[in-house]
Amino acid sequence: MLGLSVDRLRADMNRLLALLFHQGVLDEQFLQLQQLQDESSPNFVSEVVNIYFHESEKLLRNLRGLLVDKEFSDYKKMGIHLNQFMGSSSSIGAQRVRNVCVAFRAASEQNNRAGCLRALELLEYEYCYLKNKLHELFQIEQQRILAAGVRYPQQQQPNNP
Amino acid sequence: MAINGVFSRFKMLDKNEGVNNLSPFTDSHEVHVLAVDDSLVDRKVIERLLKITSCKVTAVESGRRALQILGFDEEKTSVGFDGFKVDLIITDYFMPGMTGYELLKKIKGSSNFREIPVVIMSSENVLARIDRCLEEGAEDFIVKPVKLSDVRRLKSYMFGENRIHTKDREFNKRKIDVSLSPSSDEVMSNQSSPSISPRSFSSSPTSHSTTFLDSHIRRLKTSNHD
Numbered sequence: 398m399l400g401l402s403v404d405r406l407r408a409d410m411n412r413l414l415a416l417l418f419h420q421g422v423l424d425e426q427f428l429q430l431q432q433l434q435d436e437s438s439p440n441f442v443s444e445v446v447n448i449y450f451h452e453s454e455k456l457l458r459n460l461r462g463l464l465v466d467k468e469f470s471d472y473k474k475m476g477i478h479l480n481q482f483m484g485s486s487s488s489i490g491a492q493r494v495r496n497v498c499v500a501f502r503a504a505s506e507q508n509n510r511a512g513c514l515r516a517l518e519l520l521e522y523e524y525c526y527l528k529n530k531l532h533e534l535f536q537i538e539q540q541r542i543l544a545a546g547v548r549y550p551q552q553q554q555p556n557n558p
Numbered sequence: 559m560a561i562n563g564v565f566s567r568f569k570m571l572d573k574n575e576g577v578n579n580l581s582p583f584t585d586s587h588e589v590h591v592l593a594v595d596d597s598l599v600d601r602k603v604i605e606r607l608l609k610i611t612s613c614k615v616t617a618v619e620s621g622r623r624a625l626q627i628l629g630f631d632e633e634k635t636s637v638g639f640d641g642f643k644v645d646l647i648i649t650d651y652f653m654p655g656m657t658g659y660e661l662l663k664k665i666k667g668s669s670n671f672r673e674i675p676v677v678i679m680s681s682e683n684v685l686a687r688i689d690r691c692l693e694e695g696a697e698d699f700i701v702k703p704v705k706l707s708d709v710r711r712l713k714s715y716m717f718g719e720n721r722i723h724t725k726d727r728e729f730n731k732r733k734i735d736v737s738l739s740p741s742s743d744e745v746m747s748n749q750s751s752p753s754i755s756p757r758s759f760s761s762s763p764t765s766h767s768t769t770f771l772d773s774h775i776r777r778l779k780t781s782n783h784d
Contacts, residue, residue: 426703433606433706441606449599480652484681485599488703 406541413534420493422527427490443535449489450528456482457521464514472505475513479505482520494523589717590614594624594649594661595679600702604648604679607709616642621649621656625664628671644674646697646716651680651687659691666695675716679704 417423434441456478463475479502486495497520504512591613593604601617608615618624625631627642647665649658656664658678666672675697680687688699697716700708 426705429703429705430603433603433610438606445599445602445606448602452597452599477654480681481597484650484652484702485597487681488597488600488603490703 403541403544406537406544410534410537410541413530413537417530417534421496422491422493422523422530424490424492426487430489443538446489446531446535449485449491452485453482453494453524457517457524460517460520464510464517469510470508472508475505476502491527494520494527497523588612588614589645589713590616590643591646591648592624592627592644593617594619594621594647594653594658596620596650596653600650600679600704604704604709607704607706608648610706611709611713613713616644620653621658621661621664624649624661630664630668630671646675646677646712648677648679648700650702651678651682651691659687659694662691662694662696677712 414423430442430445459478460475460482463469463471463478479498483495483498483502486492486498497516501513501516501520504516589612591608593601593608593615595601595604595617596619598619601619605615605617616627618627624647628644629642647661649661651658658680662676662678665674665676672695676695677698677700678691678696679700679702681702683701691699698712700712
């Protein structure tokens with residue numbers, strides 16, 4: 398039974414990944430990160446992604462802090478935050494988040510505060526979606542590892558189903 | 559005889575301005591890369607990419623820190639400074655404080671350090687920026703996100719057996735067919751072969767065609783000074 402569970406979990410993971418790729422939420426850079434994970438660095442992807450979450454939330458707070466100020470005019474500073482957000486998003490393969498940053502930056506370059514506010518809303522939405530999905534992915538992965546760990550002793554007992 | 563041999567090697571060290579161009583890629587020496595990037599995410603990724611290609615990595619978050627760790631501001635010659643030696647600097651372009659471009663200029667403007675190859679990374683594929691960096695002496699320019707293939711290729715042509723990093727650069731020097739250069743496995747084992755000083759190594763890869771279509775790297779500069 399546990400054997401089935403491992404396969405089912407792997408299928409769930411693949412299905413979720415396929416969906417995220419199909420939606421353009423993730424791109425091939427995420428696959429590249431997975432390739433960098435091995436026995437010597439078994440948690441590489443989740444480590445990098447967690448750093449990304451931490452940095453991103455800081456950046457989002459900064460962006461919102463800048464924009465809520467009605468007298469806001471420091472578009473240059475906003476551009477710096479956006480460049481950082483764009484860079485780290487592209488480094489982990491967060492394609493949709495990155496694309497919103499590009500649009501956000503365009504509004505910023507036009508000193509378009511209303512446009513920036515709209516872009517920020519969208520950015521926060523996309524980021525939330527990404528975070529939820531990646532958490533889901535990591536959860537399935539964890540379950541799969543646990544299930545696989547329990548499975549192997551059973552394989553040594555040939556009479557077990 | 560052995561003692562004489564050792565002594566003269568040290569003498570050779572004295573004469574060279576940049577310690578790194580002795581290329582001691584013997585068994586005991588891994589390629590040591592100094593990675594500079596203000597983004598922690600990117601530092602983690604580049605560090606892993608380099609480690610997986612068997613490089614030793616030191617990752618720092620700013621140009622200032624990079625210069626500090628190199629011993630840049632100290633009034634020592636590279637001979638006297640026994641500590642920190644790097645074979646390659648790879649830096650992000652856009653950084654607060656000192657940009658990668660400014661770091662590049664500082665490195666190339668220093669007699670002690672200008673032998674160290676510098677590679678620039680940027681998320682933007684801006685031709686003017688690429689040209690500017692290459693003109694200032696950057697070895698290469700990688701568009702982010704950096705991939706394993708980028709790092710492998712870099713390591714292969716810079717530190718592999720077909721290593722062609724010399725002071726006398728030729729036009730199109732960099733365009734080498736990947737299939738003709740050693741794979742990363744071969745590169746690792748080749749590091750134990752006798753070291754070849756970059757100065758004495760002459761390159762002639764002009765017959766090879768480029769296959770680096772996915773890296774957006776352009777090399778436009780003609781022969782360098784010297």
